[in-house]
Amino acid sequence: MENINITTVSVQPDNVYKINFSATYESASHVEGFVLMTASDYRSKTGDQQVAFIKQTITDNLNGTVNTVSQLATDDSNKL
Numbered sequence: 001m002e003n004i005n006i007t008t009v010s011v012q013p014d015n016v017y018k019i020n021f022s023a024t025y026e027s028a029s030h031v032e033g034f035v036l037m038t039a040s041d042y043r044s045k046t047g048d049q050q051v052a053f054i055k056q057t058i059t060d061n062l063n064g065t066v067n068t069v070s071q072l073a074t075d076d077s078n079k080l
Contacts, residue, residue: 004055009042017042021058035061 008020017039022032035058045053 004058006051006054011039012036015039019054019058023058023062031062033062 004021004023006019006021010018010020012018015038017037018034019037020032020034022030024030035054037054037057041053041057042050
């Protein structure tokens with residue numbers, strides 16, 4: 001992922017942080033979404049370290065989603 005922009009951060013009623021973001025991939029694909037983070041994780045870092053931690057969390061979640069979708073697509077194609 002080339003560029004991740006954190007657009008908003010809000011605290012949910014259950015004391016979970018919702019972090020909205022937009023991101024681009026190498027192929028200029030664009031994605032917008034959010035990740036949820038516990039208050040203790042969100043507060044475990046400050047400043048630049050916190051931003052890097054949030055961006056790494058977003059990257060990890062997106063990579064996990066892409067891998068899962070790829071595996072599902074492979075599984076479905078094997079059923080044909």
